Amino acid sequence: MKAKLASRVLSGDTIAAAKLISGIADEAPGAFEEMSHIYPHTGKAYIVGVTGSPGAGKSTLTSNLIGHFRKELMTIGVIAIDPTSAFTGGALLGDRIRMQQHGEDKDVFIRSLATRGLQGGLAKATIETIHIMDAMGKDIILVETVGSGQIEIDITRVADTTLFVMTPEAGDAIQMMKAGILEATDIFVINKADRGNADIIQTDLQTMLSMRHWLPDEWQPSIIFTEAIYDKGTAELALEISRHREHLTVTGEMQKRKKLRLRLELMETVEGLIKDSIAGIDHGKYLDKLIDELLKGKINPQAAAQQLVKRLASDLGRVNNNP
Ligand SMILES: Nc1nc2c(ncn2[C@@H]2O[C@H](COP(=O)(O)OP(=O)(O)OP(=O)(O)O)[C@@H](O)[C@H]2O)c(=O)[nH]1
Numbered sequence: 001m002k003a004k005l006a007s008r009v010l011s012g013d014t015i016a017a018a019k020l021i022s023g024i025a026d027e028a029p030g031a032f033e034e035m036s037h038i039y040p041h042t043g044k045a046y047i048v049g050v051t052g053s054p055g056a057g058k059s060t061l062t063s064n065l066i067g068h069f070r071k072e073l074m075t076i077g078v079i080a081i082d083p084t085s086a087f088t089g090g091a092l093l094g095d096r097i098r099m100q101q102h103g104e105d106k107d108v109f110i111r112s113l114a115t116r117g118l119q120g121g122l123a124k125a126t127i128e129t130i131h132i133m134d135a136m137g138k139d140i141i142l143v144e145t146v147g148s149g150q151i152e153i154d155i156t157r158v159a160d161t162t163l164f165v166m167t168p169e170a171g172d173a174i175q176m177m178k179a180g181i182l183e184a185t186d187i188f189v190i191n192k193a194d195r196g197n198a199d200i201i202q203t204d205l206q207t208m209l210s211m212r213h214w215l216p217d218e219w220q221p222s223i224i225f226t227e228a229i230y231d232k233g234t235a236e237l238a239l240e241i242s243r244h245r246e247h248l249t250v251t252g253e254m255q256k257r258k259k260l261r262l263r264l265e266l267m268e269t270v271e272g273l274i275k276d277s278i279a280g281i282d283h284g285k286y287l288d289k290l291i292d293e294l295l296k297g298k299i300n301p302q303a304a305a306q307q308l309v310k311r312l313a314s315d316l317g318r319v320n321n322n323p
């Protein structure tokens, strides 16, 4: 494989990048070989996670941030993760329209990843898409997700700066506690401040934050007000992101986040490999046989799992002994 796509991606070709991203999501043969030429060019981009409840204004805010960073001549990648498109088919289009003002800008590259079809591999596909945009030379990569499921939380944990977008409407604060978002957030954005009552949610938030114990060097999440439809508060938010970035750099936390990201990627890859290998034992017949035994109550799930792992280990041992 000559890694034709990878070399085009490295020269900034967006069509090649889009093709490679689809190849990764579809696990197309050759895509991973192409990726091996991408990895050496990664590690420079700054990753910002934009999460929050549906309709909170994440896409509008992301679009504003793109505009702000473009004025500073930074190049931008955007990944919109869309868990709802499988059901409604609409949200994805909405995001495209909101961001389309940047569609003509060759220094802004926007891709959507739908959760449909990716199952457990979403975090991995997202990280690989980040690598591709990073290797293309994008300075900032914004990742928009609805912060409700575990996968989204994993992704926000590995961003360099995570924003959680809320609105003054009730319920947001409680939901956030449940989802464990409080620990994963670096900057809280209270959007739709034009609707009033923004101070109420700010007080709720401050109360919650004050209940946490902070280590001396630890970043304490800040609260920023925005009115995204009027592009208000964008500069303040961008400034806060750069303040957080500075904090990560001076405290060495940046390196820790990079390590976390690599760990997540490694574990997801191993998990995928193991699952694929198990499904492939005796061309799938071994798994089928075990499931039949489970169904008949001849074996319990714990014993079946142990049997699978043992069989896998012995198969792998045979592969290693007879190269
Ligand atoms: N009043 C008001 N409306 C806003 C503000 N920001 C965004 N909106 C509106 O809120 C709606 C949702 O905005 P989006 O940016 O699509 O929100 P989102 O969080 O990306 O939505 P999903 O991706 O569907 O979860 C749109 O109709 C926006 O115009 C704001 O500051 N004030």
Ligand SMILES: [Mg+2]
Pocket: 058, 059, 060, 095, 144
């Ligand atoms: Mg959106």
